[in-house]
Amino acid sequence: MSGRAFVFGDDIDTDMLAPGAYMKFGIAEIARHCLEAVDPGFATEVRPGDFVVGGGNFGMGSSREQAAQALCHLGVAAVIATSFAGLFFRNAVNLGLAPLVCAEAGRIAPGDALAVDAQAGRIENLTKRETLACEPLPGHLLAMLRDGGLLPHLEKKLKAGRR
Amino acid sequence: MAGSTLAEKIIARASGRARVAPGEIVTARVDLAMMHDSGGPRRVKPMLERLGVGVWDPAKVVLVSDHYVPAVDGESAAILDLTRKWAVANGIARFHDMQGICHVILPERGYLAPGMFCVGGDSHSPTGGAFGAYMFGIGATEMAGVLATGEIWIRTPRTFRIRLAGRLARGLSAKDVMLHLCRTLGLSTVRYDAIEYAGDGVAGLPMVERMVLSNMSAELGAQTGLIAPDAATVAFLRAAGAGIADDAIDRWRSDADATYAADWDVDCGGLAPQIAAPHSPANADAVDAHRGTRVDQAYIGACTGAKLSDLHMAAEILKGRRVTAGTRLLVAPASQRMTAAAAADGTLATLMDAGAILLPSGCGACAGYGAGVLAEGETCLSSTARNFKGRMGHPGSRVYLGSPYSVAAAAVAGEIVDPREFLA
Numbered sequence: 001m002s003g004r005a006f007v008f009g010d011d012i013d014t015d016m017l018a019p020g021a022y023m024k025f026g027i028a029e030i031a032r033h034c035l036e037a038v039d040p041g042f043a044t045e046v047r048p049g050d051f052v053v054g055g056g057n058f059g060m061g062s063s064r065e066q067a068a069q070a071l072c073h074l075g076v077a078a079v080i081a082t083s084f085a086g087l088f089f090r091n092a093v094n095l096g097l098a099p100l101v102c103a104e105a106g107r108i109a110p111g112d113a114l115a116v117d118a119q120a121g122r123i124e125n126l127t128k129r130e131t132l133a134c135e136p137l138p139g140h141l142l143a144m145l146r147d148g149g150l151l152p153h154l155e156k157k158l159k160a161g162r163r
Numbered sequence: 164m165a166g167s168t169l170a171e172k173i174i175a176r177a178s179g180r181a182r183v184a185p186g187e188i189v190t191a192r193v194d195l196a197m198m199h200d201s202g203g204p205r206r207v208k209p210m211l212e213r214l215g216v217g218v219w220d221p222a223k224v225v226l227v228s229d230h231y232v233p234a235v236d237g238e239s240a241a242i243l244d245l246t247r248k249w250a251v252a253n254g255i256a257r258f259h260d261m262q263g264i265c266h267v268i269l270p271e272r273g274y275l276a277p278g279m280f281c282v283g284g285d286s287h288s289p290t291g292g293a294f295g296a297y298m299f300g301i302g303a304t305e306m307a308g309v310l311a312t313g314e315i316w317i318r319t320p321r322t323f324r325i326r327l328a329g330r331l332a333r334g335l336s337a338k339d340v341m342l343h344l345c346r347t348l349g350l351s352t353v354r355y356d357a358i359e360y361a362g363d364g365v366a367g368l369p370m371v372e373r374m375v376l377s378n379m380s381a382e383l384g385a386q387t388g389l390i391a392p393d394a395a396t397v398a399f400l401r402a403a404g405a406g407i408a409d410d411a412i413d414r415w416r417s418d419a420d421a422t423y424a425a426d427w428d429v430d431c432g433g434l435a436p437q438i439a440a441p442h443s444p445a446n447a448d449a450v451d452a453h454r455g456t457r458v459d460q461a462y463i464g465a466c467t468g469a470k471l472s473d474l475h476m477a478a479e480i481l482k483g484r485r486v487t488a489g490t491r492l493l494v495a496p497a498s499q500r501m502t503a504a505a506a507a508d509g510t511l512a513t514l515m516d517a518g519a520i521l522l523p524s525g526c527g528a529c530a531g532y533g534a535g536v537l538a539e540g541e542t543c544l545s546s547t548a549r550n551f552k553g554r555m556g557h558p559g560s561r562v563y564l565g566s567p568y569s570v571a572a573a574a575v576a577g578e579i580v581d582p583r584e585f586l587a
Contacts, residue, residue, distance in 0.1 A: 011350065011443065015551040020531030023201060024231065024238040037558045057351035057384065061551060062530070063202060063286040065302030086355025086386055087286055091302035138188060140316065150304050151210055154311060158214060 001077040002115040003049035010055035017067035034070040048075025053108045059088020068092040096149030101135040166418020168322040170357040173297040177280035185321040198284035199265045201230035204249035206303035219313040221254040227265035232525040263498025263524045266290040266466040273403035277392040277415040292377035295392035295415045320356040321424035327364025329432035334583040337375035338566040342437035342447035351384045358385045364431040370399040371472040382444045391416040439564040442552040453579045460543040461574035464495035465529040468546025471501040473567040478513040480571035480585045486518035492574035493535045495522035544573045
C-alpha cells in the first residue's frame with residue numbers, strides 16, 4: 001500500500017479521533033470530525049491509501065473503537081507511531097487497521113510519499129528514499145490483519161468449526 | 164524459580180496454566196463481561212448477527228446504561244431503546260438501566276471477586292482491580308468476540324508496583340495521589356502493563372478510595388491496576404452480596420519473591436492537593452501553581468469522582484457555605500443507591516443548601532455525552548479523570564482536574580483555592 005503521510009504529535013487521544021459530541025451518530029458523521037481539534041482540514045484532505053503518523057502514546061484514552069474505525073472509514077491504510085496506547089492498538093487490529101510501531105516515525109514529514117508493507121513491518125519513504133523498520137507484530141495479529149480484522153477472522157474460524 | 168505476581172496468577176488460572184511469564188501470549192476464559200449503552204448492544208448486536216451466534220453465557224454478562232441517560236434527543240432515546248430490547252432478547256438478567264455508572268455498579272451489586280478475570284467495554288474498567296480482579300477495557304468488536312466465544316487473547320503484562328506510604332492529610336484524597344502519579348510517571352511510562360498498588364497507604368484507604376487508584380491506572384497507560392484483597396475487600400464484597408471464598412486473601416496476592424518491572428514510592432503524608440491543568444492529567448501540580456484561576460463550572464461526577472465518599476468530601480467543604488455567584492456547582496452522583504444514601508445521611512441536603520445543582524446518575528458531562536457540557540472559553544474544575552481538549556464540550560473550553568475537596572472549594576471561592584483553608 002502507498003500514500004501520503006499525515007503527521008501528528010504525541011498523545012493523540014481518542015476524543016480527538018472520535019469526539020464525544022458525535023459518538024451518538026454513525027461512523028460517517030464521527031469520521032467527518034476525526035482529528036478536527038488538531039487539524040480541521042484532515043477529514044476532507046485525507047484520501048484512501050494515506051497514512052497517519054503519530055508520536056508517542058497514539059490513541060490514548062477511551063475504549064471507543066470509533067477512534068480507529070473513523071480512520072478506517074476515511075481510508076487510512078495504516079497508523080505509524082513511536083508507541084500506541086494499548087487499547088487503541090487492540091482496537092485497530094480488531095478493525096483491520098495495522099498499528100505499526102516505528103521508533104523512527106519522527107523522520108517522516110507531512111506529505112511524504114510512503115509505501116508500507118504491514119506484514120513485513122517495513123516502511124519505504126519514497127520522498128526521502130529511505131527504509132524504516134517497524135516492530136514485528138505477533139503472528140496471531142498478522143493473521144487477524146490478513147483476514148481484515150477480528151470479525152472476518154472469527155467468521156472464518158466459526159465456519160471451519162462447523163464444517 | 165521466582166514467584167508470581169497477582170496479575171500472573173490470575174492470568175495463569177484463567178488460561179488454564181500452572182504459571183505464565185511476562186510477554187507470554189495466552190488465551191483466557193472470561194469470568195465476567197461488562198458493557199454499557201454506548202459501546203454495548205448498539206455496536207455488538209450487528210456483529211453477533213453477522214457471526215450468526217448468540218451470547219456464550221448470559222449469566223456472565225453485566226449490562227449498564229450510563230452514557231446516554233436519561234435520553235435527551237432522538238438518538239439517545241433510540242440507543243437506550245435498543246439496549247433495553249437487546250437485554251431482554253438475550254436473557255441478560257444483570258441489566259441495570261439508569262442505576263449508575265458501570266464501574267460503580269459492579270462492586271455495589273457484588274459482581275466482583277478476587278481472582279476473577281474480567282473485561283469491560285470501557286477504558287476505566289481497571290477499576291475492578293481494586294477488588295483483586297484482573298479487569299481491563301476493550302473495544303466493541305473485541306467485546307463481540309468475547310460474547311461469541313467467552314475467550315480473549317492477552318499478552319501477560321509485567322507488573323509495576325506502586326507503594327503508598329503514610330496517611331493523606333485532611334483535605335486530600337486518592338485523587339490527589341493519582342494526579343501526582345500522572346505528573347511524575349507521565350501517561351505512557353507504563354505501556355499497557357499491570358500496576359499493583361501496595362503499602363500501608365493503600366491498606367488504610369477505604370474500598371471506594373482504592374477504586375480511584377485502580378480507575379486512574381488507565382490514565383497511567385496500564386492495562387489494569389490491581390490491589391491484593393484484604394479483610395476490607397472481603398467485607399465490602401460480602402456486604403454487597405458476593406460469595407467470596409475463605410482463602411481469597413491468601414490465594415490472590417503476589418508471592419514475596421515475585422518479580423516487578425519497577426517499584427515506585429509515594430509519600431502520602433507529604434502530598435499537597437493536586438490540580439491538573441488543561442489538556443492532560445499529566446499537567447498536574449500542587450494547588451499553589453493554579454491558585455486564583457477563575458472557575459465557571461465546578462463539576463463533581465463520573466466513576467472517578469462522584470461516589471458517596473466523594474459527595475461526603477464535597478459536603479465537608481460546603482457545610483454552612485454557599486456556591487459563589489458566577490460559578491455553578493453540578494453534582495452527578497455515581498449511582499442511584501449512592502444518591503439515596505446521600506439523601507438519607509443528610510449529605511444531599513448540605514449540597515443543596517449550598518446551591519449545588521443535582522444531575523442524574525451517569526457518565527454525564529465527563530466525556531461530553533450528558534448534561535453539563537462547556538461553552539467556548541469556559542473553565543471547569545472537575546473531579547473526573549480526563550481533561551483532553553474538547554472532551555467536556557467545546558474544544559475552546561478548559562478543564563482542570565482535582566479532588567472533590569478542591570472542586571467544592573473552588574465552587575465557594577469562584578476560583579481554584581487550597582481546600583485545606585476551608586477545613587481549618
